[in-house]
Amino acid sequence: MTSAVIIVLREVLEAVLIICMLLASSSALGLRFRWLPPALLAGLAGAFIYAVFLEDISQAFEGFGQEIVNAVLLLLITLLLLAHNILAMREFKAPQIARLPALSLLILSATIAMAIVREGSEIYLYVYSYGVVAGDITSVLSGGAIGAGIGFSLGTFIYFGLRTLSARHCLLFSSFMALVIGAGMSSQAALFLAQADLLSASEPLWDTSALIAESSLPGELLQAVIGYEASPIATQVGMFAGALVLSLAAMGIGIFSVRNLSSNPEAIRTERSNE
């Protein structure tokens, strides 16, 4: 049961962190939550379809289909988080006057749907293979429920914690969360691509498993938050650092794109009519 708790908690936490952070951003961006149910449903449907067709997907791309699809999903989420950071920093710099509501809705919904596809399919597969196929259903379901419960509780605290901040601080904090989560995801994507022989797999750069083992609870939680890997290969470290730099650059672009707006109403009008 403990392993079910840890695995489900890790997956749920990965998704819940993204969802809660984006929900807090969404209200700081002045959007209502009507977009959430369709995004959740799309994500759940996607996760189910992915899990059901996993066998066919795995066999595609010379047997590396699953790794490639996972990497693509992770990289797409990283890109969407970059876009979120641009939007959040625009709002941070020029509150209420530089909003792009339609684009924001699209980016937030797509990010959440994809995060659910990725984490939901993992949970479904775990429960299916260890619970249903291995016949350990009570144990896996109880463990899963405990893991999911703790994950959702943490999410609730994070969401309301972010909401206690002012809109601008909330956006700043969310952007830094997105930065770290995105970097972790691109590092995981690098590992998948290395497993699919699409990126070079070097010797691990270091090994911190003695300090924090990957399979321990702190290790799994760190993996959920920053994509912790005890013995990462060079490509992973490179992708992690690259994503961090890109995300910071995205935040800079967000601020730069609206630097004149607060003092130039004409620019705001043009900006809005272009949307």
Add this chain to the structure above:
Amino acid sequence: MTSIRLFLTLTLIAIIVMVSFLSSLRGYRESMLEAESLFDLQLLEHVKLLSLLNPELSSAGYARVVEELLLPQQSDLALSAEMRIAYQVFDPNGALVLRSVLAPVTQMTPFEVGYRDVNFNGYRWRVLAIRDPERQHWLMAAQRYDLRYQLAERVILEAVVPTLLSIPLAALLIWFIVGYGLRPIRVLARAVHSREASDLSGVELEGIPKELTPLTQSTNDLLRRLQSSFGREKRFAADAAHELRTPISTLKVQIHNLQAELAGNATNAEAIATAADLHQGIDAMGHLVEQILVLNRTAPDQYMVQFVPVDVYALVRDVVSAEYEQILQRDQNFELEGASAVIKGDATALRSLVVNVLTNASKYTPQGGSILMRVERVEHAGNVGAQVQLQIDDSGPGIPENYYERVFDRFYRLDGDRHSSGVSGSGLGLAIVKHIVEMHGAQIALSRSERLGGLCITITFRAFDVDADTGNQ
């Protein structure tokens, strides 16, 4: 907009889930460790029992296999099958003399006293080896790890699962209890929301919780201040208008006299024109003052309502004959359609209403244009003639749809003072009409006139059935 109920429910459930799940998890891990030592103890007891057997009864070199005993109950059998223990007995020379069916023919663990984890028969086993101090026999008992684990987990989950299942119930209870706790806020909100616009008296509610008392007190305080300032504003407008009537009448008489004097002196043409403008200005001021007075008199909270049966058709005809001169002056074509239709209302106020809609239409309809008034009984909710409709169409420029709400505001005139019609007015006419319509519980709607292309005002009253009313009395 954050909901207090949602916030409290979610955070409370999150706290309960966090605390109870973490303690369940801790309890699970502790219980699993405890179960391990219990199973170890069970192995020890088995070995002790084995030591009571006399292995010398078995001939040396021949390993006797102890068959599983059949237990009477099927369920006991299943449990025994899960719990079963493999054991071996070796003589002092290390030869196997006794073993259970499950045990291998080779020794399960080296001849060393104590517990050890070993693999055989494709599973991982927990083995205890002990040497009989008297006979120097080696006694070994072993249990499969996976079975120990499953059995322990099944027992412990029996305690964990109810905690998990109780969470939805707790969530439901919290949702209802928080809702119940917030009920006074809803009651207060409803009490404030449901009152009439004119009702500015304090909110009196019984059993208001002490957290809401400051809010209720400040609201009541605010309402009191609002009421007295409204009262002052109304009294001022009414008093000022009333006081202005006398000097305006004096001015009218004096301008009349001045114009009569100037008329005798034909050389002073400029002065005559100025005097005519002045006369017009004084008339406009007089009209404005009268309108302000009517507006204040017809305000719902000021008006002493005296409802009597009124025939709207007759009233319209009456008003038209009084105001016909204005229509004639502007060379407008007027038509009245319909038939007698009785409503219950205030005759003076209704006259004011008809005068205002008619002069409004005449004012904004260009020279030579048309005005059509219609009074008819119409069907409502399947009752024929349940309502009386007063409709006035004109061929004027009409009002753009997005201004329909605003034209009822006091002193609001389309395009401000630069009204495109070039007509002077007080901007109070439609405000007065709306007051009177509300006073009678009627409805007013503006639209584009289908027949004349200008504005169409439709006022719908509840019809008054003379016979039914007499019957009731």
